[in-house]
Amino acid sequence: MEYLYHYTNISSLALILSNRTIRFNSLDKMDDLQEQETADIKNLGQFFYVSSWTDDAKESIPMWNIYTSHDQGVRIKLRKNPFRLYMNKKKDIEMLNAFKIEGEDNDNKVLIPFVDMIKKKFYSASCMDPGSLLYKVEYTDDNDKLYPKVFMKNEEGITFKFNNIGRFKNRYWEFQSEWRYGLLCIPMDYLKGPEKMKRDLELFAGNLYMGIAKQPFSYYDLQISDDAFDEMEITLSPWISLGNKVIVQSLIDKYNDKAIVRESSLTGLV
Numbered sequence: 156m157e158y159l160y161h162y163t164n165i166s167s168l169a170l171i172l173s174n175r176t177i178r179f180n181s182l183d184k185m186d187d188l189q190e191q192e193t194a195d196i197k198n199l200g201q202f203f204y205v206s207s208w209t210d211d212a213k214e215s216i217p218m219w220n221i222y223t224s225h226d227q228g229v230r231i232k233l234r235k236n237p238f239r240l241y242m243n244k245k246k247d248i249e250m251l252n253a254f255k256i257e258g259e260d261n262d263n264k265v266l267i268p269f270v271d272m273i274k275k276k277f278y279s280a281s282c283m284d285p286g287s288l289l290y291k292v293e294y295t296d297d298n299d300k301l302y303p304k305v306f307m308k309n310e311e312g313i314t315f316k317f318n319n320i321g322r323f324k325n326r327y328w329e330f331q332s333e334w335r336y337g338l339l340c341i342p343m344d345y346l347k348g349p350e351k352m353k354r355d356l357e358l359f360a361g362n363l364y365m366g367i368a369k370q371p372f373s374y375y376d377l378q379i380s381d382d383a384f385d386e387m388e389i390t391l392s393p394w395i396s397l398g399n400k401v402i403v404q405s406l407i408d409k410y411n412d413k414a415i416v417r418e419s420s421l422t423g424l425v
Contacts (some may be wrong), residue, residue, distance in 0.1 A: 159208035159334055161231045162215075162222035165402055168229050168389070172410035175384055176376035177238070179204035179338055182321050184373075196305045196315070197366030203321045204338045204375050210291075211332045214421055218331070219392060227399050228392030235334075236289055237383030240264035266377060277371040278343040292333040294326045301325060306364060315363065342371040387414040393421035 163171075171177065182200030185207075209218065219228055243265060267282035281288060295301065303319040321337055342359060343352060362368035389407070391400060407414050 156210050156334075157234060158212070158232055159210055159235050160212065161206075161208050161233070162218045163229060163231065164224050165227045165229060165399055165406075168231065168403070169406055171231065171379075172406050174376065175379050177206050177336070177379060179206050179336065179375045179377065181205075181370060181373060196363065198368070199305060199320060199363070201370040202339060202341055202368075203317075204340055205321055206336045206377075207331075208334050208336075209332045210334055214390065214393075214419060215330065216421065216425060219394075219421075223392055225392060225394035226396040228395060229403060230390040230392075232388040232390070233379070234383050234386055236285065237379050238266055238285070238288075238336075239378040239380040240266065240285060241268045243269045272343075273345045275371065276342060276344045277340045279338050279340045281338045288336045288338070290322060290335055290337065292328075292331070292335055293323050294329045295323050296326055297323075315360070336377075338375060340371055340375060342369070384411060385413040387411060388417060389414060390417045391419055393419035393423075393425050395419075 167178075182203045182205060183198070185200075185205070209215070214230070219225075219230075223229070241264065243263070263283075264285065265282050266285050266288065267279060272278055272282075293300070300319065300323040303316070303323075305315050305317065305320070307314045307316055317339055320339075321335065324331075324333070342355075344355065345352065347355065359368055389403065391403065395403075403416060407416055
């Protein structure tokens with residue numbers, strides 16, 4: 156599986172092309188209302204940000220019907236893991252007066268520069284390992300997976316187990332053949348210093364348990380790499396209007412003239 160596909164509308168395509176970004180929305184904004192629920196913690200889905208794709212290269216009538224407007228629909232094809240990678244630069248972090256960094260820059264590539272997390276006051280371990288961002292959704296009838304237990308308390312203290320959130324869906328959704336990019340993002344203000352950060356994290360854990368913690372933002376955008384952007388292919392909805400075809404081509408001409416635009420294989424059949 157080298158490529159993934161995303162069904163959407165022309166308005167979203169325009170933002171993807173003009174900004175060169177993919178938007179990650181929190182789980183509480185997804186179509187499957189079960190996803191934000193756990194066995195013991197409320198409102199946890201708001202801290203998980205995902206972008207949903209499918210590995211099915213064959214066009215899907217249900218996907219066209221559910222995730223696009225008939226006369227404005229498009230399907231985007233991109234290579235898997237299409238995101239730009241960054242290096243954390245010592246000088247950029249020190250300019251914010253956040254930390255004094257010992258040693259030199261390393262060659263580790265990340266999805267989100269640490270300086271951006273400092274500015275936007277959040278932390279995401281997911282971005283440190285770009286290879287872990289993408290996963291295949293598992294469809295199941297197992298309620299223990301659909302509603303995982305998150306809160307754990309033992310002699311060592313309190314922990315939250317996040318690794319099963321957003322990875323399982325009811326079998327009713329199997330037609331999606333879904334793959335996801337996922338980020339866990341929690342609020343954190345690095346400029347407060349270590350002691351205040353520790354107290355804030357303890358307060359966040361308490362609020363998380365009570366279901367009253369607040370997400371740091373409602374969505375997050377990741378930059379598409381130049382190579383992946385140039386390889387983009389766009390399939391038009393089988394019901395797209397002539398005027399919207401012109402709009403799509405105009406967007407391609409302006410923002411990504413290397414992208415390929417294709418007619419739907421279902422045109423005239425549905």
